[in-house]
Amino acid sequence: MRISCERRPAWAMCVLLAAAISCNRSTPGPSTRDAGQHTLAITHVTVIDMTGAPPKPAMTVVVSGGRITAVGRSDSLSPPAGAVLVDGTGKYVIPGLWDMHVHSGFDRYERSIVLPLDIANGVTGVRDMWGDCSGPCADKDTIYNPLHGPTAEMVHRWEREIAAGTLLGPRIVAGSNLLDGPHPFWAGSAAIHDTAEARAAVRDAQRRGADFIKVYSGLSREAYLAIADEAKRRGIPFAGHVPQAVSLEDAADAGQLSMEHLIKMPEACSSRPAAVARLTERNAAHPPTSPSEGAAQIRAEVTLLNESFSLAACAPLLARFVHDGTWQVPTLTVLRGLYCGQDYACTHDPRREYVARADTAWWQARDRRLAPVFTAADKRTAKTYFQHEIQIVGAMHRAGVGVLAGTDVSNPWVYWGSSLHDELAMFVDAGFTPLAALQAATIEPARFLHATDTLGTLAPGKVADLVVLDADPLADIHNTQRISAIVVRGQLVDSTARQRLLDSARSAAQSM
Numbered sequence: 376m377r378i379s380c381e382r383r384p385a386w387a388m389c390v391l392l393a394a395a396i397s398c399n400r401s402t403p404g405p406s407t408r409d410a411g412q413h414t415l416a417i418t419h420v421t422v423i424d425m426t427g428a429p430p431k432p433a434m435t436v437v438v439s440g441g442r443i444t445a446v447g448r449s450d451s452l453s454p455p456a457g458a459v460l461v462d463g464t465g466k467y468v469i470p471g472l473w474d475m476h477v478h479s480g481f482d483r484y485e486r487s488i489v490l491p492l493d494i495a496n497g498v499t500g501v502r503d504m505w506g507d508c509s510g511p512c513a514d515k516d517t518i519y520n521p522l523h524g525p526t527a528e529m530v531h532r533w534e535r536e537i538a539a540g541t542l543l544g545p546r547i548v549a550g551s552n553l554l555d556g557p558h559p560f561w562a563g564s565a566a567i568h569d570t571a572e573a574r575a576a577v578r579d580a581q582r583r584g585a586d587f588i589k590v591y592s593g594l595s596r597e598a599y600l601a602i603a604d605e606a607k608r609r610g611i612p613f614a615g616h617v618p619q620a621v622s623l624e625d626a627a628d629a630g631q632l633s634m635e636h637l638i639k640m641p642e643a644c645s646s647r648p649a650a651v652a653r654l655t656e657r658n659a660a661h662p663p664t665s666p667s668e669g670a671a672q673i674r675a676e677v678t679l680l681n682e683s684f685s686l687a688a689c690a691p692l693l694a695r696f697v698h699d700g701t702w703q704v705p706t707l708t709v710l711r712g713l714y715c716g717q718d719y720a721c722t723h724d725p726r727r728e729y730v731a732r733a734d735t736a737w738w739q740a741r742d743r744r745l746a747p748v749f750t751a752a753d754k755r756t757a758k759t760y761f762q763h764e765i766q767i768v769g770a771m772h773r774a775g776v777g778v779l780a781g782t783d784v785s786n787p788w789v790y791w792g793s794s795l796h797d798e799l800a801m802f803v804d805a806g807f808t809p810l811a812a813l814q815a816a817t818i819e820p821a822r823f824l825h826a827t828d829t830l831g832t833l834a835p836g837k838v839a840d841l842v843v844l845d846a847d848p849l850a851d852i853h854n855t856q857r858i859s860a861i862v863v864r865g866q867l868v869d870s871t872a873r874q875r876l877l878d879s880a881r882s883a884a885q886s887m
């Protein structure tokens with residue numbers, strides 16, 4: 376993937392700095408054994424290092440000071456004296472996983488529910504897509520509002536505590552406030568009216584420590600291009616939604632580093648682009664006056680897109696993404712959530728126990744609003760549409776487009792930590808090998824972050840973020856869910872400690 380120097384993300388530096396701080400906690404928390412001070416050795420384990428090399432059985436991985444210090448055959452590499460030993464017989468070890476599209480909660484939610492669930496599910500890195508919510512978000516410690524992100528100050532505090540080892544959590548790459556048009560979709564976003572405000576918003580976000588600029592759907596073309604230009608000048612990447620007013624081609628050429636949710640991709644993969652454009656324009660010119668009218672408009676659009684679906688139609692666009700180095704974060708998990716709220720299996724997922732009731736309440740409220748206008752036929756249409764989205768992800772992968780695993784967690788029917796494993800399984804449904812799916816959550820995020828020297832693979836010198844699995848994830852991607860232990864910044868979270876993390880997160884969710 377070609378990414379020019381001026382687009383080298385500022386966040387590469389953050390990740391490297393965070394990685395350089397060894398795990399030196401002096402008072403281990405109740406739920407982990409501190410291996411940061413000591414040395415840890417996982418013995419007789421099969422190593423899947425994510426470089427694409429074949430799995431290496433009967434290996435020993437030595438961890439010290441938050442880093443992997445040695446990897447070698449168990450019959451020749453003896454664990455250092457005094458090392459904490461983890462018997463990896465029959466087990467598999469992979470680098471820690473990244474969820475490249477999350478939305479953090481407010482401080483108490485994050486500490487008691489989100490961070491423990493990330494770690495318990497092997498998620499040792501996250502990219503927060505709304506890392507600095509302003510206005511209403513300032514009250515988030517006291518007023519429950521699941522729809523708003525944290526402030527930059529909160530995120531930075533978590534990062535400092537996590538790096539110091541006083542808080543157990545993943546590495547965090549955090550975006551700016553949402554830069555949206557004059558009438559933002561979400562309260563607390565920055566409302567950008569013109570190019571001067573666009574440029575000022577980029578400068579402000581960088582001053583407030585954002586790792587990247589988050590662009591949103593309502594930006595005008597002029598404001599968007601001003602953001603792109605200002606971000607390029609200042610060496611900070613921009614990523615997010617491709618605005619309605621901007622084509623995917625222009626966004627790729629403008630240097631948008633990642634595009635989320637396959638926005639406009641079904642339209643791009645249509646053999647009848649003129650008919651799609653006419654219908655979208657007509658619907659946009661006639662805002663619906665009732666839920667049933669809105670449903671009828673969406674029904675017409677989705678039906679046309681389903682009937683005209685063609686991967687050949689979007690092949691040139693995919694080549695453009697490859698040329699421009701534009702990454703895609705499909706977030707299939709949240710896209711499925713858009714319709715699966717009408718499915719019993721979805722609404723009765725046992726993982727609801729790990730979500731605060733206030734959250735599941737708004738998820739259900741949304742689906743109750745949809746239910747009267749969402750017919751059985753609509754459900755079939757929506758499932759076909761989703762199958763096409765999966766096929767688009769497969770086509771992107773075959774074309775060589777960089778695809779990253781991300782969930783959009785905090786949205787309906789998406790779960791902290793565990794949904795990332797669903798995303799990986801859907802990548803395999805899309806045609807990825809299990810290895811390629813795992814790479815989309817390990818080495819590919821490391822490449823995206825310009826941090827392959829420390830992250831993403833399992834080798835001496837890399838950070839000690841590891842997941843030990845009870846079964847082979849290359850034989851069945853669902854085996855990523857069979858987690859035996861996690862190592863995060865060199866700290867061992869064994870199966871007992873992991874269960875404690877899950878239990879405490881569940882009881883916190885139940886009581887919130």
Ligand SMILES: [Zn+2]
Binds near residue numbers: 477478504
């Ligand atoms: Zn999102």
